[in-house]
Amino acid sequence: xxxxxxxxxxxxxxKQHLNSSVECLDASTVARLQRARQEALLVNPKRPFWLWPVxxxxxxxxxxxxxxxxxxxxxxxxxxxxxxxxxxxxxLVSTETFDFYEDLDFYGWLAEHxxxx
Amino acid sequence: MDQFLAGVERRxxxxxxxxxxxxxxxxxxxxxxxxxxxxxxxxxxxSEWAPLFYRILHNRIxxxxxxxxxxxxxxxxLSLNSSSDLGDSHDPLPEIPDPAVSDPGDKVDRTRAxxxxxxxxxxxxxxQQQAFLLRAWEGFDVAQTAKIMxxxxxxxKTHYSRAIHALRAQLKDYWP
Numbered sequence: 245x246x247x248x249x250x251x252x253x254x255x256x257x258x259k260q261h262l263n264s265s266v267e268c269l270d271a272s273t274v275a276r277l278q279r280a281r282q283e284a285l286l287v288n289p290k291r292p293f294w295l296w297p298v299x300x301x302x303x304x305x306x307x308x309x310x311x312x313x314x315x316x317x318x319x320x321x322x323x324x325x326x327x328x329x330x331x332x333x334x335x336l337v338s339t340e341t342f343d344f345y346e347d348l349d350f351y352g353w354l355a356e357h358x359x360x361x
Numbered sequence: 362m363d364q365f366l367a368g369v370e371r372r373x374x375x376x377x378x379x380x381x382x383x384x385x386x387x388x389x390x391x392x393x394x395x396x397x398x399x400x401x402x403x404x405x406x407x408s409e410w411a412p413l414f415y416r417i418l419h420n421r422i423x424x425x426x427x428x429x430x431x432x433x434x435x436x437x438x439l440s441l442n443s444s445s446d447l448g449d450s451h452d453p454l455p456e457i458p459d460p461a462v463s464d465p466g467d468k469v470d471r472t473r474a475x476x477x478x479x480x481x482x483x484x485x486x487x488x489q490q491q492a493f494l495l496r497a498w499e500g501f502d503v504a505q506t507a508k509i510m511x512x513x514x515x516x517x518k519t520h521y522s523r524a525i526h527a528l529r530a531q532l533k534d535y536w537p
Contacts, residue, residue, distance in 0.1 A: 251525060255525070259497065259498055266371045277370045277371060277388065280391060281363070281370055284366065284399050285366070287399045288400075289400060289403040
C-alpha cells in the first residue's frame, strides 16, 4: 500500500512537471503549432472506405441511364411528325382564353351557317 | 475539430519532442498527425478522435525512429558519422522558463528536476516511454493504450511498470 502511494505521488509529480512544461512552451513553438493546426484544418476530409461501394454503385447507375438514353436516341430517332408543327406556336403565344378554343367548333359551324344563309 | 486539436497540440508536441529529441522534427510530426486525422477521421465520432490522434502520432514517432536508425546505419557504413551524429551526446535539457516560480533556488531545483525528468524519459526504451506518457500523463486506460500502441494489454502493463521503476530509480535524487 505504501509502495503504491509512493508510486502515485511520483506519477503526480511527473504529471505536474510535464503540465508546467506545456504551459511554458515558448511563443515561437506555440505559434508554429497554431499555424500547423490551421493548415491541417484546410485539408479536405477523404471519403471513408465504406462509402466507396456506394459511390461506385451511383456512378454505374448514372452511366447506365446515360447509355440507355443514348442508345434509344441512336436507334429510335424521333420522327419528324412527332414534333409539334410550327403553326401551333400561335396557339401557345396567343392571348385568347381557353373558353375560346373550347368553343372553336361552334364558331366554325356558326361561320359556315352564316355563309350558307 | 479545431477545439480538439487546440487542446492536444502542445501535449502532442511534448510527447514527440521527448520521444525524438528534435524540436523541428517534433513539430513536423505533430503537423503530419493533425493532417492525417482531419483527412481520414474527421467524420468519425468526436470521442474517437483522441485515441486515433495518439495512435497516428505514435506511428509517426515509430516511423521517425526507423528512418533515423536506417540513416545512422548508412552513415556508419559510409564512415561519415561521428559520435555526435549517433545521438549519444544529444542533450535534451530544456530551456523552459517558469514565471510562476519566484524563488530563484526553487526555480533552479525545478529546472534541474525537469531536466532530469526529460533526460530520463528521453532515454527510456520507446515502448516504455510511450506506455508511460499515454497512461500516466494522457490518462488513457490499459485497453486504450494497447489500441494506440497496437500491442496487447499485458504488454502495456509490463512496459508501464518497467518505465515507472526505471524513472523512479533515475529520479530518486529529486523525488525519493
